[in-house]
Amino acid sequence: xxxxxxxxxxxxxxxxxxxxxxxxxxxxxxxxxxxxxxxxxxxxxxxxxxxxxxxxxxxxxxxxxxxxxxxxxxxxxxxxxxxxxxxxxxxxxxxxxxxxxxxxxxxxxxxxxxxxxxxxxxxxxxxxxxxxxxxxxxxxxxxxxxxxxxxx
Amino acid sequence: xxxxxxxxxxxxxxxxxxxxxxxxxxxxxxxxxxxxxxxxxxxxxxxxxxxxxxxxxxxxxxxxxxxxxxxxxxxxxxxxxxxxxxxxxxxxxxxxxxxxxxxxxxxxxxxxxxxxxxxxxxxxxxxxxxxxxxxxxxxxxxxxxxxxxxxx
Amino acid sequence: xxxxxxxxxxxxxxxxxxxxxxxxxxxxxxxxxxxxxxxxxxxxxxxxxxxxxxxxxxxxxxxxxxxxxxxxxxxxxxxxxxxxxxxxxxxxxxxxxxxxxxxxxxxxxxxxxxxxxxxxxxxxxxxxxxxxxxxxxxxxxxxxxxxxxxxx
Numbered sequence: 441x442x443x444x445x446x447x448x449x450x451x452x453x454x455x456x457x458x459x460x461x462x463x464x465x466x467x468x469x470x471x472x473x474x475x476x477x478x479x480x481x482x483x484x485x486x487x488x489x490x491x492x493x494x495x496x497x498x499x500x501x502x503x504x505x506x507x508x509x510x511x512x513x514x515x516x517x518x519x520x521x522x523x524x525x526x527x528x529x530x531x532x533x534x535x536x537x538x539x540x541x542x543x544x545x546x547x548x549x550x551x552x553x554x555x556x557x558x559x560x561x562x563x564x565x566x567x568x569x570x571x572x573x574x575x576x577x578x579x580x581x582x583x584x585x586x587x588x589x590x591x592x
Numbered sequence: 593x594x595x596x597x598x599x600x601x602x603x604x605x606x607x608x609x610x611x612x613x614x615x616x617x618x619x620x621x622x623x624x625x626x627x628x629x630x631x632x633x634x635x636x637x638x639x640x641x642x643x644x645x646x647x648x649x650x651x652x653x654x655x656x657x658x659x660x661x662x663x664x665x666x667x668x669x670x671x672x673x674x675x676x677x678x679x680x681x682x683x684x685x686x687x688x689x690x691x692x693x694x695x696x697x698x699x700x701x702x703x704x705x706x707x708x709x710x711x712x713x714x715x716x717x718x719x720x721x722x723x724x725x726x727x728x729x730x731x732x733x734x735x736x737x738x739x740x741x742x743x744x
Numbered sequence: 745x746x747x748x749x750x751x752x753x754x755x756x757x758x759x760x761x762x763x764x765x766x767x768x769x770x771x772x773x774x775x776x777x778x779x780x781x782x783x784x785x786x787x788x789x790x791x792x793x794x795x796x797x798x799x800x801x802x803x804x805x806x807x808x809x810x811x812x813x814x815x816x817x818x819x820x821x822x823x824x825x826x827x828x829x830x831x832x833x834x835x836x837x838x839x840x841x842x843x844x845x846x847x848x849x850x851x852x853x854x855x856x857x858x859x860x861x862x863x864x865x866x867x868x869x870x871x872x873x874x875x876x877x878x879x880x881x882x883x884x885x886x887x888x889x890x891x892x893x894x895x896x
Contacts (some may be wrong), residue, residue, distance in 0.1 A: 453762045463852035463853065463855065463856045463859060463872070463874070464856045464859035464860050464863065465838070465869060465870055465871065466869035466870060466871060466872075466874035467871070468871050469777070469836050469837065469869065469870055469871040471836050471893050474623070476836055476871035476891070477871060478871040478872050478873060479872065479873030479874060479875070493846075495727075518857040531631075532621050532623050532628055533621065533628040535616070535873070537873075537875050539726075539876075540726050540727045541726075541727070542726060542727055543731075543848050544726075544727045545726065545727065545728075545729060545730050545731045546611070546729070547727075547728065547729045548614040548615035548729050551615065552615045555615060555616035555617050556616050558888055559616065561653060565617060565618035565621065566617055566618060566621055567617065567618060567619070567620050567621040567628035567629060567630045567737075568615070568617035568618075568630050568631065569630060569631030569689075569735065569737040570615070570631060571631070571689050571725050571728065571735065572691075572725060572726045572727035572728055572729075573725050573726050573847070573875050573876055573877055573878070574634070574726050574843075574844050574845075574846060574848075574876045574877050574878050575799075575844045575846055575847065575848045575849065575851075575876035576609065576849075576851065576875065576876055577849060577850070577851045577852050577876075578849050579680045579847075581875040583875060585871075585873040587628070588769065589623050606767065609841075615785035626775070647827060647879075652792060680819035684773050684775050684780055685773065685780040686769065691877050691878075692879045693878075694878060694879055694881070695879065695883075696878075696879045697881060697882050697883045698881070699879075699880065700766040700767035700879045700881050701767065703767065704767045704768045707767065707769050708768050712769065717770035717773065718764075718769055718770060718773055719769065719771070719772050719773040719780035719781060719782045719889075720767070720769035720770075720783065721782060721783030721839070721841075721879065721887065721889040722767070722783060722784050722881060723783070723841050723877050723887060724843075724877060724878045724880055724881075725877055725878050726877070726878050739780070741775050
């Protein structure tokens, strides 16, 4: 069970194609054995799967659910950049941005949707920051970016 | 005076225990001689020491004061991850997130509370970004994360 | 055409002096062949060139225009830290923060102003995240920070 593709299959996770960048940037960039994956929202085939603001339009469970496909899109970026997810050694740092209402305080519970998905595919822990922001591309409730390491 | 523990003692800084992560992540993660420390708010023993929004509920002085224990919690993360703060070579990058009112413009003056604390413990300068955000975990006014380097 | 100074000249881009940090941090920090450049807003000679919130006070075109000098200030930081922009191998990751209205969804179109400027000077692609935030230092509509790599 050391293969991310086998783990995705066992968990019923289907890796989407890497989303086309929405601007003048790349899905990710490698530097030695570091990979920077660009920010992703919960889109599927380029269409928002979730919209709105957590704490107003979406509850905690929906926010958690929305963070999952955002992180999965980051995994698709990793594959696009590295060619093969078996080259990934682990996830180092996750930044999770939650489009949140003014009084919302449970950003970590939302970004756990991203962290849990990533840990199903790449066992091990990562550092993280979870932030409540004003608004996100395409009206998304969550955006996730990450830094991963490659096997050497 | 090259020892961070001696510098903390001289400055009357008491290092708290590393806060228990509030979700599915780790206090920090090393990659070679890089350390990524997870986002921290000004909690003490898991309880928020400050709450509210800078520019509305807290003034600049209180915001500065709140950034200090947030950064100190990051130092506790560094110790938890590295085992010994004497292994830390320096702080490379600090991200400071201020839960701010719409018209607030003094994010740098708030995050100076984090930077000044870090520089007392680890002499030298670091790169930084200071951002005004909508809301933060647990209703915190400030969140700080950082990247540090280890001695090789 | 492999020299960033020649490319700036050909594009009519004049590199400003490195902005003085607005607090207790440095313009940037190197670690091996990584450079972390601090967050920059569209200031010129220390004075905001743009103010306000995208989606309310500024439209998409103005936001794009504002992101350009913010990124150019980051290039000035790279020069200050590295001594010579010819040492820069490329841009790895850009974080773009847009002070945005609640319903604003076009953060990527704004941060393209930063990415396009960076790609004129340093050919090649970079990873990126674009986020809509509450407020930024000095009332700026955009803040940009980045990680670059040096030639080895």
